[in-house]
Each structure stands twice: as structure tokens, then as C-alpha cells.
Amino acid sequence: MLALLTNTDSGTRVGRVRVIFTLPQQVETFIGPQPTPENWPKGPLVYVEWYTKLASTADVKNGLMYRIRKAPTTTTNPPRVQGAILPLSNIRQSCMLFPIFPEDVPTNWTPSNILDNASTFLVNNWLSKYSYQTIW
Numbered sequence: 001m002l003a004l005l006t007n008t009d010s011g012t013r014v015g016r017v018r019v020i021f022t023l024p025q026q027v028e029t030f031i032g033p034q035p036t037p038e039n040w041p042k043g044p045l046v047y048v049e050w051y052t053k054l055a056s057t058a059d060v061k062n063g064l065m066y067r068i069r070k071a072p073t074t075t076t077n078p079p080r081v082q083g084a085i086l087p088l089s090n091i092r093q094s095c096m097l098f099p100i101f102p103e104d105v106p107t108n109w110t111p112s113n114i115l116d117n118a119s120t121f122l123v124n125n126w127l128s129k130y131s132y133q134t135i136w
Contacts, residue, residue, distance in 0.1 A: 014068055014095060014123060015048030016115060020088060044088040049081045051121070058125070065098070065122040096124040 022044050026033045050071040058064040073079035099118035109117050 012092075013053060014051045014097075015084075016051070017046055017048055017091075018083070019047045021045055021047070041087060045085050046088045046091065047083060047085050049083040054123070059122070062122050063126070065125055067100070067120065067122055068097075069120050096127050097121040098124055 023040050023042075024036060026035050028034075051068040052071055054066045054068065059067050071082035073081055097115070098121060099114050100120040100122065101118070106117065
């Protein structure tokens with residue numbers, strides 16, 4: 001469960017890794033094992049849930065960090081989180097998110113559930129020289 005920066009068709013995005021997996025080489029059918037289609041990805045894949053896109057400029061009042069939110073869910077019933085399945089090789093680096101705490105922080109928020117409970121974060125582009133150069 002980490003945040004990441006990945007290159008997509010629409011540019012660099014921040015997402016949360018939910019699962020890393022590979023597709024099987026064969027599938028079980030009623031007539032026995034069958035090879036998978038040739039166009040199935042062979043390497044590891046990752047399912048990510050998206051945050052909003054990075055703004056064109058960093059937020060001056062927050063130490064020149066970018067503010068992001070969880071991407072809004074769809075209006076379908078039931079609502080669905082915006083996510084994608086990508087090749088693991090699309091992940092370029094991990095990134096650190098600071099939650100923006102409400103005035104009264106709920107007592108049930110812990111380090112292990114903060115990504116589930118908080119809705120707005122700052123992307124720490126000061127974490128390292130590399131993150132400063134790639135995020136900034």
C-alpha cells in the first residue's frame with residue numbers, strides 16, 4: 001500500500017498500489033487446460049487507485065508541494081473508485097504523501113489506515129534530490 005508516480009498517456013499521475021499480480025499462462029476450461037491468448041501481458045501487472053492529477057504549479061502556501069485528492073468515485077450504483085491496471089514497469093518511483101488533517105482529527109486514524117480515511121494529501125517533493133527533480 002504505497003503511493004507512486006507513474007507515466008500514463010495523460011502524463012505523470014499519483015496512485016495507490018492495491019495489488020501486484022501476473023496473469024496465468026493457461027486457464028482451466030470445461031475441456032481442460034488451455035493456453036492463454038497471445039495478446040495477454042506476460043509480465044507483472046499492478047492495480048492502482050488514482051488520485052487527482054498534479055496541478056501545473058506547486059502550492060506556495062504548503063511549502064511548494066502539490067495538493068492532491070482521492071479521485072472522485074463514479075456515479076454508478078454501486079460507486080466505483082477510479083483505478084487502472086498497468087504494467088508494473090510503468091511505475092517510476094514511490095512518493096511520500098502527507099495527509100491534510102481536519103481541524104478535529106478522528107481518533108480512529110492510524111498510520112495503517114490514513115490512506116483510507118484522509119481525502120486530501122500533499123505530495124512531498126522534498127523527500128530526496130531525485131524526487132525534487134522529478135516531481136517539481
